[in-house]
Amino acid sequence: MTQPRWTLVVPVKHLAAAKSRLRGALPAVPHETLALALAADTLRAARACPAVAQVLVVTDDPRVAATAHAAGARVLPDVPDAGLNAAFRHGASAAGGGWVAGLTADLPALRPAELAAALRAAQAGPAGVRRFVADAPGAGTVLLAAPPGVPLDPRFGVGSAAAHAASGAVALTGDWPSLRRDVDTAGDLAAAAQLGLGPCTAVLTAAGCPA
Numbered sequence: 206m207t208q209p210r211w212t213l214v215v216p217v218k219h220l221a222a223a224k225s226r227l228r229g230a231l232p233a234v235p236h237e238t239l240a241l242a243l244a245a246d247t248l249r250a251a252r253a254c255p256a257v258a259q260v261l262v263v264t265d266d267p268r269v270a271a272t273a274h275a276a277g278a279r280v281l282p283d284v285p286d287a288g289l290n291a292a293f294r295h296g297a298s299a300a301g302g303g304w305v306a307g308l309t310a311d312l313p314a315l316r317p318a319e320l321a322a323a324l325r326a327a328q329a330g331p332a333g334v335r336r337f338v339a340d341a342p343g344a345g346t347v348l349l350a351a352p353p354g355v356p357l358d359p360r361f362g363v364g365s366a367a368a369h370a371a372s373g374a375v376a377l378t379g380d381w382p383s384l385r386r387d388v389d390t391a392g393d394l395a396a397a398a399q400l401g402l403g404p405c406t407a408v409l410t411a412a413g414c415p416a
């Protein structure tokens with residue numbers, strides 16, 4: 206039986222403020238170019254995942270919006286000064302029903318097949334329960350999924366894996382290294398490069414040394 210397809214909500218901060226812990230990781234590359242490449246590769250992989258029906262990007266950044274449109278995503282304006290969880294809620298409210306997942310935009314090694322496997326796992330198991338995928342270190346969250354009719358209720362931020370578990374979401378424990386590999390620091394970028402970067406980020410690491 207074919208499983209129902211997903212709406213993915215992907216918030217992306219204004220590039221001037223985004224990925225501040227990564228600043229200087231590739232000295233020869235402008236920071237905003239690197240931050241945009243991470244998002245572009247994340248969106249490309251999300252759109253290439255057959256389980257995904259639509260991608261909603263929540264952003265106020267015109268370069269991110271152009272990249273999202275080019276990748277076949279819909280773009281929604283951010284909620285001014287309201288932060289990441291408000292952006293996720295805003296996107297989820299525009300999804301139009303069905304299965305909804307929030308995904309962070311800093312997954313440049315993401316492979317569509319691993320995303321598909323995680324989304325499949327999210328659709329298995331108990332009804333009416335949110336699921337989440339923790340990041341590689343285990344403290345953060347890269348994906349939060351909600352079944353039809355269940356609010357996404359995002360708790361992203363420091364310690365979000367514990368916050369999602371405490372709010373009743375169930376951790377998915379599959380072996381999805383490219384999904385769990387979010388990039389916050391130069392060390393994370395090097396770890397993502399070991400897995401294999403998407404084309405936008407790969408071209409920058411080739412040009413800009415480190416990683």
Ligand SMILES: Nc1nc2c(ncn2[C@@H]2O[C@H](COP(=O)(O)OP(=O)(O)OP(=O)(O)O)[C@@H](O)[C@H]2O)c(=O)[nH]1
Nearest residue numbers: 216217218223224225226263288289292309310311
């Ligand atoms: N639309 C939107 N996206 C956000 C916001 N805050 C964070 N994000 C996005 O959420 C994802 C995960 O956030 P973080 O890993 O903390 O990224 P960040 O805030 O850009 O990075 P740091 O400055 O290093 O904390 C990233 O893809 C961000 O672009 C926000 O206020 N609005």
Ligand SMILES: C=C(OP(=O)(O)O)C(=O)O
Nearest residue numbers: 345346361362365387389
């Ligand atoms: C916002 C988050 O990302 P990070 O901890 O990578 O900043 C999170 O994990 O909830």
